Amino acid sequence: MNHSFHHVDAKRVFAFIFVAVLVSIGLRQADSQDAVSGEPVADAVEVRADVSATIESENEADEIEDPPYTPKTVAELQKSLTPIQFKVTQNEETETAFRNKYWDNKKEGLYRCIVCGQALFTSETKYKSGTGWPSFYDPISKDRIGMKVDFRLIYPRQEVHCSRCEAHLGHVFNDGPKDKTGKRYCLNSAALRFEEAAEKSKSAKDKSR
Numbered sequence: 001m002n003h004s005f006h007h008v009d010a011k012r013v014f015a016f017i018f019v020a021v022l023v024s025i026g027l028r029q030a031d032s033q034d035a036v037s038g039e040p041v042a043d044a045v046e047v048r049a050d051v052s053a054t055i056e057s058e059n060e061a062d063e064i065e066d067p068p069y070t071p072k073t074v075a076e077l078q079k080s081l082t083p084i085q086f087k088v089t090q091n092e093e094t095e096t097a098f099r100n101k102y103w104d105n106k107k108e109g110l111y112r113c114i115v116c117g118q119a120l121f122t123s124e125t126k127y128k129s130g131t132g133w134p135s136f137y138d139p140i141s142k143d144r145i146g147m148k149v150d151f152r153l154i155y156p157r158q159e160v161h162c163s164r165c166e167a168h169l170g171h172v173f174n175d176g177p178k179d180k181t182g183k184r185y186c187l188n189s190a191a192l193r194f195e196e197a198a199e200k201s202k203s204a205k206d207k208s209r
């Protein structure tokens with residue numbers, strides 16, 4: 001007896017699910033047509049999703065202020081940058097390991113693009129890689145940097161650029177800390193300007209720990 005009851009129940013459940021699926025398909029098709037023009041509205045939905053993703057990543061960047069940026073001519077850059085800063089950021093050269101400004105900098109603060117001042121990395125994701133170049137496992141946010149494949153050596157390398165002024169910063173490798181992102185952003189000090197965290201915000205941070 002019990003068995004046949006179960007059989008009837010199962011049939012009813014399947015019939016219900018079948019109808020529910022048909023109804024939901026019908027509703028979805030109705031949704032994807034714009035009521036007025038009859039145009040599909042899927043594109044509008046995607047655009048909305050993109051906007052909210054951007055807002056989220058901006059929140060993560062923690063209200064960091066960047067100075068305004070006006071693109072400079074090559075002559076202006078040559079004037080405002082030192083020779084090594086110019087060679088690294090504009091000609092994609094690499095400075096000497098252990099003989100650069102920030103490879104061993106352990107101070108708390110922001111690392112900004114030397115050309116446009118956009119904040120790129122923080123001391124929180126800087127780590128000792130042993131390479132002799134400042135190394136980070138993550139940028140402040142992905143929209144602050146750009147990537148390009150570099151074939152200067154036998155094997156291709158991922159170049160890291162500033163997303164705002166396109167200054168060459170260094171390269172990214174996949175041998176970073178495994179417990180973090182696994183990435184190693186190997187940067188040139190000459191492409192960076194370090195801005196030490198203000199004493200006030202540092203002590204506020206210590207208290208909140």
Ligand SMILES: [Zn+2]
Nearest residue numbers: 113116162165
């Ligand atoms: Zn820049």
